[in-house]
Amino acid sequence: MNWSIVGAIFRKELKTYFGSPMAYIVLAVFLIITGWFFSLNLFKENMAHMRSLFDILPFLLVVFAPAVSMRLIAEERKSGTMELLVTMPVRDFEIVLGKWLAAFILYAVGLAATIVYVISIFSLGKPEFGPIFAGYIGLLLLGGTYMAIGVLGSSLSENQIIAFIVSFMISAIFAILVFSAMIMPPPLAELIQYLSTTYHFQSIARGVIDTRNVVYYLSLIFFSLLLASHAMGQRKFL
Amino acid sequence: MISIENLKKYYGDFPAVDDISFTVQSGEILGFLGPNGAGKTTTMKVITGYYPPTAGRVTVKGKDVVADSLETRQMIGYLPESTPLYLDLTVSEYLHYIAELRQIPEGEHAERIDRITTLTGLTDRMQQPLGQLSKGYRQRVGLAQAMVHDPDILILDEPTIGLDPNQIVEIRSLIREIGREKTVILSTHILPEVQATCDRVVIINEGRIVADGTPDELQSRFEGQAVIDLQVYGDGSDDTEPFNQVHGVVNVERMPDPEPNVHRMQIMAEQGTDPRGELFRLCVRKEWTLLGMTRKIQSLEDIFQQLTRSDAAHQQREEDAA
Missing domain, CATH: 3.40.50.300 (P-loop containing nucleotide triphosphate hydrolases)
Structure with missing residues (x-):
C-alpha cells in the first residue's frame, strides 16, 4: 500500500467534488433535511436533545451516501479515464481507498455542520454530552460504511444510476434488518439484528462505544472496498 | 525490450x-x-x-x-x-x-x-x-x-x-x-x-x-512480384490455363471487362522475372489479338490491401491449418 498514491487520488477526488456545484448542492440538501428534522421535534417536544436527528439520520444516509459515491468509479469507466488510471503503477485497492476517503470527508464536512444544532441545544438546556459525542462517532462509522457500499456499487457499473440503485438496495437491506424482531422469532431475530448497520449505531448512540460495534463497521468498510477493488480489476469481456 | x-x-x-x-x-x-x-x-x-x-x-x-x-x-x-x-x-x-x-x-x-x-x-x-x-x-x-x-x-x-x-x-x-x-x-x-x-x-x-x-524490406519483398494486367481478344482466350503455362507466371485471375468478348487477366509474375515477352508470343501463336498489357509494381499500399483483405486472411488460416 502506497499512501502517497492514496493521498493523490483522495485530493483529486475532493477537488472534483468541491470544484463542481455538486458537493455544495448535496451538502445543502443534507443540511436542509437534517435541520428540518432537528427543529421539528425541538419545538414540538420542547426538549433539548439530539435524539430526533440520531433517529432519522441512519435512514437518510442510505439515500445520501450512494448519491455522493455513485460517480466515483462509474464515471471513470464511462469516460474511459479508467483505462489510464489502471495502467498507471497503482494498485486497485489504492484507487478505491482514495476515492472512498474523499467521499467520507465530504460526508464528514456535512456532519460537522450539524454541530450547530448541538451548540444550540447546549445553549437551551443541559443535555448529556456522552451520548451526543458517541452518537457522532457512530454517525461517522455508519456513514463511512454506506460510502464504502456506495463505492462498491459504483465499481459494478459504468452507469451511475445503476450504481446508485445497487448501493441503495444493499445499504437499505443492512439498515432495515434491525426491524427483523417484528417478523421473526426472538433467537433468529437477534442474530439477524446483529448484522444490521442501524442496530450497531443504536447501541453506540446510547452512549457506549463498544469495540464490537467499531469492529463491525470497520470490517464492513474493508470488505466492501476489497470487493470494489476486485470488481474494478475485472475488465470488460474477461 | x-x-x-x-x-x-x-x-x-x-x-x-x-x-x-x-x-x-x-x-x-x-x-x-x-x-x-x-x-x-x-x-x-x-x-x-x-x-x-x-x-x-x-x-x-x-x-x-x-x-x-x-x-x-x-x-x-x-x-x-x-x-x-x-x-x-x-x-x-x-x-x-x-x-x-x-x-x-x-x-x-x-x-x-x-x-x-x-x-x-x-x-x-x-x-x-x-x-x-x-x-x-x-x-x-x-x-x-x-x-x-x-x-x-x-x-x-x-x-x-x-x-x-x-x-x-x-x-x-x-x-x-x-x-x-x-x-x-x-x-x-x-x-x-x-x-x-x-x-x-x-x-x-x-x-x-x-x-x-522495415517499410523498405516489405516493399522490396513484394516489389519483385509484378502484376501484369492483360487484355486479349480471340477464340479460347477466356481460358486461364495457357497463360498459366508461361514461364514465370505464378497465378492468373480472370477479371471482368466492360467490353464484350474482351478477356481481362490479372497475372502475377514470379519475383525477378518479366514474362511479358512470352505472353506476347503466346498470343501471336494462338492468333489472339492483344489489346493491352501493362505491368504494375506494387506499392506498400497494394501490399497492405492484399495482405489485409479478409479472404486473404482466411486463405492464410487454411494454409496454416493444413
Missing part, C-alpha cells in the same frame, strides 16, 4: 488476437498497422496491463506484464485510443496528478512538467481546463501525460486520429523526436504514417501477423 510470445486474447469466443509473436528492439519505432478491428488496440491493452492475456506471454525488459505488472506499468507511457482526460481539471492540475500517480518526487514535478509541456507545445495552455481544449491539444496533453515520468517505452494508440493535416505533421515529427531516445509502438491504419515515422512495421489482420519488416 518488449517481447510478445504466442499472445492470444479472446473476447468470449471471439479471437481478437490469435497467437501473435514479435519483439520490439530498444530504440525502435514500431508501426503497428492493420485495418480497424484487426487487434491492434487489444494487443496494446495487453502490453500496458489493462487486459490480462487469454494465453501467451508478454514481457517488458524481461518482466512479465501480469506477474510484475506494477513494474512494467512504471516503465511504460500509454496514450489510449480515445485520449480520455478529466475534463474538469486544468492541464497543469492534470499533469501534476499524473506525476503524483507516477510517484515522481514532489520537488521534481515543476521541472518535469515544464520540460514535457515545452516539448509538446502546451506551455501557454497550462491553466485551461481540459474540457475547453481542441482535439489536437487534447492529443498533446495525452502525449505529455504518457511522457511525464520519462518512460523508456511509449505505447501510442492511433496518436494522429482526428487531427487536422497540420497537426498530424506536427505530432508525427514529435514522435520522431521522442523516438530517438525511446522505444515506441504506435498503431495506425494510415499507411503514409508508417512510412513517415516508423523504423519497422508489423501488419496485423484479423488477430494475426501477416507481415513484419
Whole structure:
C-alpha cells in the first residue's frame, strides 16, 4: 500500500467534488433535511436533545451516501479515464481507498455542520454530552460504511444510476434488518439484528462505544472496498 | 525490450488476437498497422496491463506484464485510443496528478512538467481546463501525460486520429523526436504514417501477423512480384490455363471487362522475372489479338490491401491449418 498514491487520488477526488456545484448542492440538501428534522421535534417536544436527528439520520444516509459515491468509479469507466488510471503503477485497492476517503470527508464536512444544532441545544438546556459525542462517532462509522457500499456499487457499473440503485438496495437491506424482531422469532431475530448497520449505531448512540460495534463497521468498510477493488480489476469481456 | 510470445486474447469466443509473436528492439519505432478491428488496440491493452492475456506471454525488459505488472506499468507511457482526460481539471492540475500517480518526487514535478509541456507545445495552455481544449491539444496533453515520468517505452494508440493535416505533421515529427531516445509502438491504419515515422512495421489482420519488416524490406519483398494486367481478344482466350503455362507466371485471375468478348487477366509474375515477352508470343501463336498489357509494381499500399483483405486472411488460416 502506497499512501502517497492514496493521498493523490483522495485530493483529486475532493477537488472534483468541491470544484463542481455538486458537493455544495448535496451538502445543502443534507443540511436542509437534517435541520428540518432537528427543529421539528425541538419545538414540538420542547426538549433539548439530539435524539430526533440520531433517529432519522441512519435512514437518510442510505439515500445520501450512494448519491455522493455513485460517480466515483462509474464515471471513470464511462469516460474511459479508467483505462489510464489502471495502467498507471497503482494498485486497485489504492484507487478505491482514495476515492472512498474523499467521499467520507465530504460526508464528514456535512456532519460537522450539524454541530450547530448541538451548540444550540447546549445553549437551551443541559443535555448529556456522552451520548451526543458517541452518537457522532457512530454517525461517522455508519456513514463511512454506506460510502464504502456506495463505492462498491459504483465499481459494478459504468452507469451511475445503476450504481446508485445497487448501493441503495444493499445499504437499505443492512439498515432495515434491525426491524427483523417484528417478523421473526426472538433467537433468529437477534442474530439477524446483529448484522444490521442501524442496530450497531443504536447501541453506540446510547452512549457506549463498544469495540464490537467499531469492529463491525470497520470490517464492513474493508470488505466492501476489497470487493470494489476486485470488481474494478475485472475488465470488460474477461 | 518488449517481447510478445504466442499472445492470444479472446473476447468470449471471439479471437481478437490469435497467437501473435514479435519483439520490439530498444530504440525502435514500431508501426503497428492493420485495418480497424484487426487487434491492434487489444494487443496494446495487453502490453500496458489493462487486459490480462487469454494465453501467451508478454514481457517488458524481461518482466512479465501480469506477474510484475506494477513494474512494467512504471516503465511504460500509454496514450489510449480515445485520449480520455478529466475534463474538469486544468492541464497543469492534470499533469501534476499524473506525476503524483507516477510517484515522481514532489520537488521534481515543476521541472518535469515544464520540460514535457515545452516539448509538446502546451506551455501557454497550462491553466485551461481540459474540457475547453481542441482535439489536437487534447492529443498533446495525452502525449505529455504518457511522457511525464520519462518512460523508456511509449505505447501510442492511433496518436494522429482526428487531427487536422497540420497537426498530424506536427505530432508525427514529435514522435520522431521522442523516438530517438525511446522505444515506441504506435498503431495506425494510415499507411503514409508508417512510412513517415516508423523504423519497422508489423501488419496485423484479423488477430494475426501477416507481415513484419522495415517499410523498405516489405516493399522490396513484394516489389519483385509484378502484376501484369492483360487484355486479349480471340477464340479460347477466356481460358486461364495457357497463360498459366508461361514461364514465370505464378497465378492468373480472370477479371471482368466492360467490353464484350474482351478477356481481362490479372497475372502475377514470379519475383525477378518479366514474362511479358512470352505472353506476347503466346498470343501471336494462338492468333489472339492483344489489346493491352501493362505491368504494375506494387506499392506498400497494394501490399497492405492484399495482405489485409479478409479472404486473404482466411486463405492464410487454411494454409496454416493444413
